[in-house]
Amino acid sequence: MTIKFYSGETIPLEMHKVRIVQKLNLPPVEERVKAMKEAGYNTFLLKNEDVYMDMLTDSGVNAMSDRQQAAMLEADDSYAGSATFTKLESKVQEIFGTKYFLPTHQGRACENIISQVYVKPDTTVPMNYHFTTSKVHVTLNGGAVEEVFKDEALNLVSEDPFKGDMDIEKLTTLIEERGADKIAFIRVESGTNLIGGQPHSLENLKQVRAVCNKYNLKLVYDISLLADNLHFIKEREESCKDKSIREITRELADQADILYFSARKLGFARGGGICTNSEEDYLLMREYITLYEGFLTYGGMSVREMEAITVGLEETMDEQYISQGPQFIAYMSEELQKKGVPVVTPAGGLGCHIDASRFLPHVPQTAYPAGALAAAIYIASGARGMERGTMSEQRAENGNETLSHMELVRMAMPRRVFTLSQVKYAVDRIAWLYDNRELIGGMAFVEEPSVLRFFFGKLDAVTDWPEQLAAKFREDFGDSL
Numbered sequence: 030m031t032i033k034f035y036s037g038e039t040i041p042l043e044m045h046k047v048r049i050v051q052k053l054n055l056p057p058v059e060e061r062v063k064a065m066k067e068a069g070y071n072t073f074l075l076k077n078e079d080v081y082m083d084m085l086t087d088s089g090v091n092a093m094s095d096r097q098q099a100a101m102l103e104a105d106d107s108y109a110g111s112a113t114f115t116k117l118e119s120k121v122q123e124i125f126g127t128k129y130f131l132p133t134h135q136g137r138a139c140e141n142i143i144s145q146v147y148v149k150p151d152t153t154v155p156m157n158y159h160f161t162t163s164k165v166h167v168t169l170n171g172g173a174v175e176e177v178f179k180d181e182a183l184n185l186v187s188e189d190p191f192k193g194d195m196d197i198e199k200l201t202t203l204i205e206e207r208g209a210d211k212i213a214f215i216r217v218e219s220g221t222n223l224i225g226g227q228p229h230s231l232e233n234l235k236q237v238r239a240v241c242n243k244y245n246l247k248l249v250y251d252i253s254l255l256a257d258n259l260h261f262i263k264e265r266e267e268s269c270k271d272k273s274i275r276e277i278t279r280e281l282a283d284q285a286d287i288l289y290f291s292a293r294k295l296g297f298a299r300g301g302g303i304c305t306n307s308e309e310d311y312l313l314m315r316e317y318i319t320l321y322e323g324f325l326t327y328g329g330m331s332v333r334e335m336e337a338i339t340v341g342l343e344e345t346m347d348e349q350y351i352s353q354g355p356q357f358i359a360y361m362s363e364e365l366q367k368k369g370v371p372v373v374t375p376a377g378g379l380g381c382h383i384d385a386s387r388f389l390p391h392v393p394q395t396a397y398p399a400g401a402l403a404a405a406i407y408i409a410s411g412a413r414g415m416e417r418g419t420m421s422e423q424r425a426e427n428g429n430e431t432l433s434h435m436e437l438v439r440m441a442m443p444r445r446v447f448t449l450s451q452v453k454y455a456v457d458r459i460a461w462l463y464d465n466r467e468l469i470g471g472m473a474f475v476e477e478p479s480v481l482r483f484f485f486g487k488l489d490a491v492t493d494w495p496e497q498l499a500a501k502f503r504e505d506f507g508d509s510l
């Protein structure tokens with residue numbers, strides 16, 4: 030929740046206390062330059078012991094509650110018929126109103142199975158926006174992804190409360206042009222990851238449902254980032270103001286034929302699953318679970334994690350719990366904006382997204398401005414974010430760069446993990462960096478894998494800008510690390 034101070038300022042207030050801690054390390058700036066160089070200017074390759082705030086991702090790094098930890102001790106460790114699975118299955122049925130639940134080891138495993146079953150060669154999957162793994166699984170099975178987002182979705186500075194909505198007109202035109210028999214299914218993603226954790230509205234999902242009914246198509250709903258989306262629907266959608274989180278969840282789930290999620294995000298633990306009310310769909314997907322994931326009562330998850338997810342799903346129905354992430358992200362985005370730093374607006378879920386194109390207009394896309402900014406942020410603060418720009422794209426077959434729609438650095442906000450003073454620290458160092466942005470230069474690959482290069486690729490700075498940046502830091506901050 031947020032709370033008003035006597036001074037008039039409104040700040041997010043943690044509605045939890047910290048009872049287990051992990052010691053952090055903040056190496057001085059000279060060591061950060063060295064660590065960044067050794068990691069090939071790729072924040073994925075930093076060692077966590079050199080990182081002060083790990084803001085790389087929200088996946089599998091959310092803080093567990095005391096109740097989750099307690100539940101993990103009760104886990105029933107049996108291969109088949111585990112009571113732990115029955116508990117999770119019942120919780121899923123209760124919250125989403127779906128009869129069948131197929132467990133998987135994580136979100137992309139659901140995408141593998143759904144795509145293998147429903148994507149045939151020469152079919153199309155319309156989406157509000159793609160996610161990296163969801164797209165690859167569709168294309169591996171011979172399908173194509175078509176994004177039917179509304180124009181505002183790519184507008185980095187916006188006041189649109191639901192940038193994740195599907196454009197219903199574009200969707201209908203696409204179906205008419207391709208023919209409904211060439212549409213494998215329609216995929217809607219909650220808390221649209223790659224456009225900055227932007228939500229869709231309940232109303233929009235209902236409209237997509239109506240299109241599915243009209244053309245007899247399946248609606249597949251990716252609810253990995255549902256927690257943030259629920260918070261935004263409750264805050265921003267007039268007709269949902271008086272509904273409980275549980276009611277909104279049920280109404281959303283009722284629109285879909287198949288729901289799937291990564292429990293590395295939804296449920297504050299690690300795992301995943303597919304839910305449906307259709308026996309036919311359940312039977313089609315079921316055999317793939319035993320083939321790729323494990324037996325039907327664990328699907329690759331440990332029983333301890335399943336216990337934690339059961340409690341985590343229940344906690345997701347608690348407004349105070351799910352608002353913490355988005356409110357911290359809004360705070361960080363607003364504080365950065367006050368200091369002139371260009372960020373994506375309105376603030377979404379998942380993390381604070383910094384616009385590297387406006388931060389570093391002097392660095393061309395072919396010199397990876399978002400990658401360079403992520404490296405510079407680490408040097409300035411010891412916080413690591415993730416490049417979401419041209420480095421995360423793949424070269425075309427002729428070797429040309431695929432320039433990204435956006436050059437973003439995502440500073441993820443793992444749920445319930447950081448305190449406000451840590452967020453203030455990150456804001457301060459990023460604001461300093463913005464005032465010294467002309468010192469930051471570009472980068473070039475020295476080792477470039479052909480697939481998913483952003484995970485393993487190594488780069489070098491094109492000049493000695495990292496050293497110059499560190500020298501200026503020392504000048505301005507004295508010995509304050």
Ligand SMILES: *Cc1c(COP(=O)(O)O)cnc(C)c1O
Pocket residue numbers: 088135136137138160162163218222251253254291292293294300301
């Ligand atoms: C993370 C994510 C996935 C994939 O889940 P994993 O557990 O990482 O495999 C799928 N969809 C969305 C929207 C995600 O954010």
